[in-house]
Amino acid sequence: MTIRLFLITVLSFGLFNIPAMAQSGDVSKGAALAEKFQCASCHDRATKRNFPPIPFLRGQHQRYLAKQLQAFRQDQASLSGGLKVSERYNHLMDVSASKLTNSDINNLASHFSSQVCRSSGRISSKITRPKLAEACAFCHGQKGRSPFVAYPKIAGQNMGYLIKQLKIMRAGAKNPSAKNARFHRTMAAQVVALTNAEIVALGYYYSKQNCE
Numbered sequence: 001m002t003i004r005l006f007l008i009t010v011l012s013f014g015l016f017n018i019p020a021m022a023q024s025g026d027v028s029k030g031a032a033l034a035e036k037f038q039c040a041s042c043h044d045r046a047t048k049r050n051f052p053p054i055p056f057l058r059g060q061h062q063r064y065l066a067k068q069l070q071a072f073r074q075d076q077a078s079l080s081g082g083l084k085v086s087e088r089y090n091h092l093m094d095v096s097a098s099k100l101t102n103s104d105i106n107n108l109a110s111h112f113s114s115q116v117c118r119s120s121g122r123i124s125s126k127i128t129r130p131k132l133a134e135a136c137a138f139c140h141g142q143k144g145r146s147p148f149v150a151y152p153k154i155a156g157q158n159m160g161y162l163i164k165q166l167k168i169m170r171a172g173a174k175n176p177s178a179k180n181a182r183f184h185r186t187m188a189a190q191v192v193a194l195t196n197a198e199i200v201a202l203g204y205y206y207s208k209q210n211c212e
């Protein structure tokens with residue numbers, strides 16, 4: 001990746017302008033909402049095991065979390081209206097997100113991103129990085145600890161969850177309107193040609209990295 005390409009990508013995504021905006025939510029209101037909606041009953045259960053495939057949210061970028069909640073909410077709202085692109089759908093999360101206002105979303109995202117991250121499973125520095133991961137490092141960081149607010153941190157994330165996401169994003173790359181697929185233009189290009197074995201190797205590697 002050349003410096004020029006790096007700058008074009010960063011500037012075109014406006015990534016350097018975002019952090020100020022990203023802190024706009026109210027952490028304590030977010031904590032109260034998380035309690036009310038029992039978000040942790042699903043999301044903290046996943047931290048020690050890789051099944052069920054539920055992501056941990058602690059320490060994730062605020063802007064990324066808020067965007068995902070908006071995507072779940074939008075899918076729920078448009079289910080009966082004929083969805084054109086399945087940006088993100090999940091039967092459990094769409095129900096949770098459908099009840100949230102924009103400020104709820106901002107506050108919840110601020111609450112979870114302000115928490116100290118927790119790595120899922122057992123961390124190991126001995127696992128060789130798959131060659132393919134070189135292509136991911138530019139956005140997600142050398143070991144999955146992405147420094148950019150729009151690119152999620154994937155280090156130490158639940159392995160089953162990572163594998164599932166890569167597969168549903170691959171399905172979305174092939175058919176963006178497929179039910180249960182996940183579509184994101186940038187990621188689509190990254191995953192469209194991956195085999196199942198490559199996806200498993202990537203999910204395994206990133207899940208074993210320290211999130212801190």
Ligand code: HEC
Nearest residue numbers: 034037038039042053054055065068069090092093096108
């Ligand atoms: C019944 C279980 C359940 C509850 C309750 C729940 N979630 Fe989720 N959540 C999930 C599952 C499962 C996924 C993964 C969906 C997928 O596979 O795409 C998810 C995904 C997410 C994501 C995407 C994370 C990422 O890394 O992309 C966010 C953000 C999120 N949930 C926030 C919340 C918030 C905030 C609440 C409370 C208002 C909540 N969830 C309540 C099960 C739950």
Ligand code: HEC
Nearest residue numbers: 135136138139150151152154162165166184186187190202
């Ligand atoms: C050009 C930047 C870029 C590259 C390169 C890239 N990604 Fe991503 N990735 C993103 C963005 C942006 C998202 C968030 C998509 C969204 O908003 O739904 C994402 C999302 C993800 C997610 C979902 C995380 C979650 O919490 O749900 C996984 C897993 C992932 N990428 C893995 C990879 C892997 C593995 C590679 C290398 C094969 C890779 N990415 C290459 C930009 C990139």
